[in-house]
Amino acid sequence: MAPPVIPDEINSGTESPATPTSASGQFPLEQPPQLKGRRRLLQNLQRMSSSPSLIRRTRSHSTGYQRDRKASLSCVSLSAAQCWADPVASTAQLSGGLEHASSAASPTVPSPGSARIRVIGGLQNASQTTVPLPLDMRPASRNLQSEGDATPADAQVGHRAVKRTLEFWRDIPDEIKMRIFGFLTVKELVRCSLVSKAWYSMCSDGQLWSNIDTSDFYSKISSYSLMRILTFAGPFVRDLNLRGCVQLRDKWLFEGDQISDACRNVVNFSVEGCRIDKSAINYFLSQNSSLKYINVSGHVTITNSTLKVIAQSCSQLQTLNVSWCSSVDTKGLKRVIEACTKLRDLRAGEIRGFEDESIMERLFEKNTLERLVIHRTDLTDESLRMLVLGRDPEIDVLTDRPIVPPRKLRHLDIHQCVNLTDDGFASLAHNVPFLQGLQISQCSELTDDGIVDVVQTTPNLSHFDLEDLDKITNHVLTEMAKSPCAENLEHLNISYCENIGDIGMLQLLKNCPNLKSLEMDNTRVSDLSLMEASCLVRRRGYGTNLPKIGLRIVVFDCINVTWAGVREVLSSNAFLPRALKNQSTVTVKESADEGDSSDSVSPSGSSRPQATVTRHYPKEIIELKCFHEWQMTVNEHTKRVLRGSLAAANNLDRKWADHMMATEEAGAGGIRARRRRRRAHDVDFMNNFDEDEELSLEAFVGARRRARSGGCTVM
Structure with a gap:
């Protein structure tokens, strides 16, 4: 049977379907005849391909069945004779006019322009009537395609199909x-x-x-809301600060058990300034055996029975503050001291009963306290000696000093203990080597003899309060400047010590380089002390960072301090050495943008360097508190220095000095009238001078200044 004729619809239009083949099965290289009529119309028609590639691309223009310079067949039904005939003959017969050249290539290796037709005559199952699609032509489906059949194209399609959306908080x-x-x-x-x-x-x-601190919002929250927070978060709370929560008074009275049952793991507890029922606070303390810090200062309802509960329940206690608890005395404190072996900090200001030597003997035996605050109590020389030396200590025959273990005290506050004298205070000498803070202000019976011995034997002393001690003199400051604590001294208060003047203060300022706070109001110090303090701060150096407060000085109501000494402090705060004024660092920065060429290139064509000036400032300055009429000017000057406006600060200093000189001369008469008028004119001019924070006054020295402004806002 003759092979069926291929329909005209599958011809590419490049060759006639009736063209005979040669004996070798190849088409001759001759020009096909020009088609006319119906065939010409069919030749010019374009047909859409049913290839899977349409999924990934839009329709493209083609001539006949040409696509990507390769022949393509669409909707071809292959009969058995066509599929299982001779491979060579079938290929030649089916290719029809799809080949562009008649080369002698092997049938098994198709030429680059050959059609995509597979010969399946050599397959084992020759009875199959359908042909599977090639692997590269199968549709990309992750559900139907096996892992071994995956292709890079399919993987890319699947990767593009997945769009991951990220929600940050989720x-x-x-x-x-x-x-x-x-x-x-x-x-x-x-x-x-x-x-x-x-x-x-x-x-x-x-x-x-774990931490509830109501100090910021205690006045803005209702008792109901605060109660809900305490009951809800109670099992997790470790730090509970209810300072000032007076609205919980009724809640503690009627629902105190509920709060105590919820908060059972509290470690730090503070109810200073609250109003709590006695039974409620006792029950709360008994339910929290892990308490290490308790602050109940100022509570009238705190009694010795409360301290008994603390001694029985809070064995881990380290800090106890019962100052100003008028219903507490040393009998209750003795129980706490005996039961709480880890007690490090005891604050019992204004508590009665410290004249009893038994409690001091307990503290001596324990020797665990690092901070003891017993100000405004009835402390006596015998009780303080018992605290430091114990009962009947052994005396060293060589040094004539008691042989006792040194105390671990680091801070001792016994100010306003009026019964204390030099005999009891001298017992601290050689026995408190770790002492860092000592407050003995308003102990009016103390003199130089008792204080000097203690100062010379406390090398770590950094905070010393001697306020309102009328009987001490410059000898204390002189010996302090020679003692080992001079290098560590940071805070000194000698206010209202009327017998102290420049003799002792100058020695102290020269030998204490680390001073940070100095209060000497109502003393006999003068401008010399302020000048020495200025030198002390200037020796701390200069840097490129903005200044900060290094020394705070209080000198109000000092009759020997004048405006000249105050001006010396202001001038020192804004002072820079001449070498630092002229010093600058120039950094050459080349412009990378063509648009900046006008800024970085000079008119001659050469690159112009950009100079960066490094400004220097004092590392530390003095914050001064002086006579109230001068204080506003001093504060404004300090603000300008702190923000780095040294020129504006110098300008203000200059104006203020002229104002003070004019004020002094205004009160004089006689032959100084002409000078007084000239000074007044200069002061009026300087008050109207325009302040430029970045403008130096050195350029105007010796020249007339014609600038005018609204006047000095400070004056």
Whole structure:
């Protein structure tokens, strides 16, 4: 049977379907005849291909069945004779006019322009009637395609199909969320819990409620809301500060048991200034055996029975503050001292009974206290000696000093203990080597003899308060300047010590380089001390950073301090050595943008360097508190120096000095009238001079100044 004739619809239009083949099965290289009529119309028609490639590309113009310079067949039904005939003959017969050249290539290796037709005559299952699509022509489907049949093209298609959307708050770990919530206050956490259920759950996490400090919002929250917070977060609270929460008075009375049952893991507890029922506070303390810090100062309801509960329940106690508790005495404190072996800090100001030597003997035996605050008590020489030396200590025959273990005290506050004299205070000498802070102000019976011995044997002393000691003189300051504590001294208060003047203060300022606070109001110091203090601060150096406060001095109501000494301090704060004024660092910066060429290139064509001037400032300055009429000027001068406006500060200093000189001369008469008028004219001119913070006054020295402004805002 003759092979069927291929329909005209599958011809490419390049060759006639009736063209005979040669004996070798190849088409001759001759020009096909020009088609006419129906065939010409069909030749010019364009047909859409049913190839899967249409999924990835739009329709493109083609001539006949040409696509990408390769022949393509669409909707071809292959019969058995065509599929299982001779491969060579079938290929030649089916190719029809799809070949562009008649080369002698092998049938098994198609030429570059050959059609995409597979010969399946050599397959084992020759009875099949359908032909599977080639692997590269199969549609990309991750559900139907096996892992071994995946191709790079399919993987790319699947990758593009997946679009990942990221939601920051939903996808971040819970640990980071808790870390973010940890920076919020209690008030902010309560507000955030109202956003959604998810946020309510996160805001209810226990680690966010380990610290409740109501000092910032205690006056803005109702007792009902505060009660809900305490009962909700109670099991997680470790630090509870209810200072000033007076609105909880009724809650402690009627619902105190509920608060105590909820808060059972508190470590630090402060209710200073609150109003709590006695039974409620006792029950709360008994339910928290892990307490280490207790602050109940100022409570009238705190009694010795409360201290008994603390001694029985709080064995881990380290800090106890019962100052100004009028219902407490040393009998209750003795129980706490005996039971709480880890007690380090005891604050019992204005507590009765410290003349009893038995409690001091207990403190001597324990020797665990590092801070003892017993100001305004009935402390006596015998009780203080018992605290430091114990009962009947052994005496060293060589040094004539008691042989006792040194005390661990680091801070001792015994100010306003009027019964204390030099005999009892001298017992601290050689026995408190770790002492850093000592407050003995208003102990009016103390003199130089008792204080000097203690100062010379406390090398770590950094805070010393000698306020209102009428009987001490410059000898104390002189010996302090020679003692080992001179290098560590930072804060000194000698206010209302009327016998202290420049003799002792000058020695102290020369030998104490680390002073940070000096209060000497109502003393006999003069401008010389202020000048020496200025030299002390200037020796601390200069730098490129803005200045900061290095020394605070209080000299109000000092009759020997004049405006000249105050001006010396102001001038020193804004002073720079001449070498630093002229010093600058020039950095050449080449412009990378062509648009900046006008700024970086000079008219001659050469590059112009950009000079960066490095400004220098004093590292530290003095903050001065002086006579109230001068204080506003001093404060304004300090502000200008702190923000780096040294020129403006010098300008203000100059104006103020002229104003003070004119004021002094205005009160004089006689032959000074002409000078007084000239000074008044100059002061009026300087008050109207325009202040430019960056303009130096050195350029105007010796020249007339014609600038005018609205006047000095400070004066």
